[in-house]
Amino acid sequence: MTERTRESGAAIDVLQLHKYFGDNEVLQGIDFHVGNGQVVCVIGPSGSGKSTLLRCVNLLETPTSGKIFIEDTEITDPDVDVDAVRSRIGMVFQQFNLFPHMTVLKNLTVAQQKVKGRGKDEAVECARRNLAKVGLAEREDAYPAHLSGGQQQRIAIARALSMDPDMMLFDEPTSALDPELVGDVLGVMKDLASEGMTMMVVTHEMGFAREVGDKLVFMDGGVIVEEGDPVAVLGDPQHERTQSFLSKVL
Amino acid sequence: MAMSPRKRARVSRAVQYVVLAVLVVAVALVADWKTLGSTFLDPDLAREQFPDIISVALKNTILYTIGAFVFGLALGLVLALMRLSSVGPYRWLATTFIEFFRGVPALIVFIGFYFGLPIAFPGRQIPGGTFGVVVIALGLVGAAYMAETIRAGIQAVPKGQMEAARSLGMSHSRAMVTIIVPQAFRIILPPLTNELILLTKDSSLVYVVGLTFADYELTKFGREGLNDNANLTPLFLAALCYLLITVPLSIVVRRMEARSERAR
Numbered sequence: 001m002t003e004r005t006r007e008s009g010a011a012i013d014v015l016q017l018h019k020y021f022g023d024n025e026v027l028q029g030i031d032f033h034v035g036n037g038q039v040v041c042v043i044g045p046s047g048s049g050k051s052t053l054l055r056c057v058n059l060l061e062t063p064t065s066g067k068i069f070i071e072d073t074e075i076t077d078p079d080v081d082v083d084a085v086r087s088r089i090g091m092v093f094q095q096f097n098l099f100p101h102m103t104v105l106k107n108l109t110v111a112q113q114k115v116k117g118r119g120k121d122e123a124v125e126c127a128r129r130n131l132a133k134v135g136l137a138e139r140e141d142a143y144p145a146h147l148s149g150g151q152q153q154r155i156a157i158a159r160a161l162s163m164d165p166d167m168m169l170f171d172e173p174t175s176a177l178d179p180e181l182v183g184d185v186l187g188v189m190k191d192l193a194s195e196g197m198t199m200m201v202v203t204h205e206m207g208f209a210r211e212v213g214d215k216l217v218f219m220d221g222g223v224i225v226e227e228g229d230p231v232a233v234l235g236d237p238q239h240e241r242t243q244s245f246l247s248k249v250l
Numbered sequence: 251m252a253m254s255p256r257k258r259a260r261v262s263r264a265v266q267y268v269v270l271a272v273l274v275v276a277v278a279l280v281a282d283w284k285t286l287g288s289t290f291l292d293p294d295l296a297r298e299q300f301p302d303i304i305s306v307a308l309k310n311t312i313l314y315t316i317g318a319f320v321f322g323l324a325l326g327l328v329l330a331l332m333r334l335s336s337v338g339p340y341r342w343l344a345t346t347f348i349e350f351f352r353g354v355p356a357l358i359v360f361i362g363f364y365f366g367l368p369i370a371f372p373g374r375q376i377p378g379g380t381f382g383v384v385v386i387a388l389g390l391v392g393a394a395y396m397a398e399t400i401r402a403g404i405q406a407v408p409k410g411q412m413e414a415a416r417s418l419g420m421s422h423s424r425a426m427v428t429i430i431v432p433q434a435f436r437i438i439l440p441p442l443t444n445e446l447i448l449l450t451k452d453s454s455l456v457y458v459v460g461l462t463f464a465d466y467e468l469t470k471f472g473r474e475g476l477n478d479n480a481n482l483t484p485l486f487l488a489a490l491c492y493l494l495i496t497v498p499l500s501i502v503v504r505r506m507e508a509r510s511e512r513a514r
């Protein structure tokens with residue numbers, strides 16, 4: 001086995017990552033790389049370990065072994081300041097996870113103030129800028145329960161952006177949405193990509209992966225089966241498992 | 251012959267009405283209404299109870315209850331967080347406390363506090379006099395119950411909330427304070443209000459500690475009135491005062507429960 005080394009200019013670098021839940025080896029030696037400003041999409045059947053990989057990258061799950069670098073920080077180092085690492089990485093969940101007891105504006109300012117130590121005015125200004133970016137400037141006083149799923153997810157993206165992250169992680173951001181609301185969220189993500197945001201996106205939206213992605217990764221059974229240029233992987237998959245998965249979803 | 255279900259229901263309802271009517275008639279015949287009336291609600295004696303029953307007794311009941319509730323809530327929150335802690339000894343300590351105060355009669359806690367503490371710590375006093383004793387003794391018991399309620403509330407907050415807060419860079423404790431606990435309290439508002447009702451009634455246990463008139467709460471007030479007049483009027487009025495507090499609170503609880511039922 002050849003020991004992989006770090007690539008330069010990497011935003012996210014995952015080396016020989018293993019993750020067990022009890023006896024269940026969910027990630028079986030993942031090598032994974034996201035370059036600065038790249039959009040990498042991860043696809044694969046349910047239970048293949050996509051979420052676990054994504055969650056390891058901001059330490060919501062603790063890797064069993066292997067190394068993960070975020071830019072130049074080795075976050076698998078036990079002495080690393082987990083909170084500081086996380087504040088540099090925006091995360092968007094399938095279930096939005098907005099704070100239901102806070103207004104939209106408060107959702108966007110609370111971490112800026114309590115984590116980044118920003119003053120109220122600065123936090124509000126930053127929040128408004130990001131609300132405008134996701135097209136929801138006029139909803140700052142609403143509570144999450146009064147917004148559609150698509151609006152909630154765009155707010156969740158704006159909340160993550162308000163921390164000025166170096167990169168964004170998305171875990172099936174449109175899977176919980178009614179089909180007619182998916183487009184708005186994907187639109188916001190496309191805009192982000194075109195601004196040069198580094199993104200790692202677990203998704204079932206093959207159109208998005210083809211159009212926006214710089215790289216497509218296919219996972220199955222806790223390993224990366226195939227990866228490469230999205231158009232190539234989707235159009236001419238090399239591996240039999242990739243072919244059978246794509247024939248089901250396309 | 252078999253009856254249809256509807257017919258059977260009608261017969262059963264008729265039987266229930268008949269039983270009720272017989273009971274009412276029996277009570278009406280047996281009771282001596284005049285004596286009963288003057289024993290429970292003698293108008294002159296009733297008038298004599300005012301304003302003290304309000305300005306002393308009801309006021310003290312409310313003060314004791316609120317004091318104990320606030321103290322119990324604060325301690326209950328600490329205990330709940332200790333029970334959820336990853337540090338073993340914190341969990342054990344909290345569990346021991348909760349099991350002890352939930353398992354022992356509140357009356358024993360009162361007696362222990364009022365009579366036991368001065369013996370155990372001679373020369374020391376609980377600050378705040380009677381108020382202090384009641385608030386602490388009643389608060390300890392309330393805290394044990396509220397801790398379990400709060401813990402259940404914290405665990406009922408969806409896991410994604412903590413993950414979202416952590417992924418924004420909040421520490422675990424910061425996320426608890428700003429994100430999780432406020433949501434937990436919304437969830438447990440109805441059971442907490444029930445706890446307030448229970449505390450209101452339990453504040454009557456203070457009668458075991460020797461009280462001066464200014465410290466009387468409703469039960470003590472009614473009981474002294476009973477002794478002095480050989481008449482139930484003061485006690486009956488005291489009971490009505492409790493209802494004045496507890497019935498509106500139960501209505502509030504039922505409203506809140508109905509609302510969260512609808513929100514589901």
Ligand SMILES: Nc1ncnc2c1ncn2[C@@H]1O[C@H](COP(=O)(O)OP(=O)(O)O)[C@@H](O)[C@H]1O
Nearest residue numbers: 021024026044045046047048049050051052053
């Ligand atoms: N917290 C957990 N505890 C135990 N098993 C888990 C946990 N999270 C995920 N798993 C298991 O890990 C495997 C991969 O899950 P996941 O990463 O969520 O897959 P995907 O996102 O690709 O659907 C599944 O078999 C799942 O049951």
Ligand SMILES: [Mg+2]
Nearest residue numbers: 050051052172
């Ligand atoms: Mg998943």
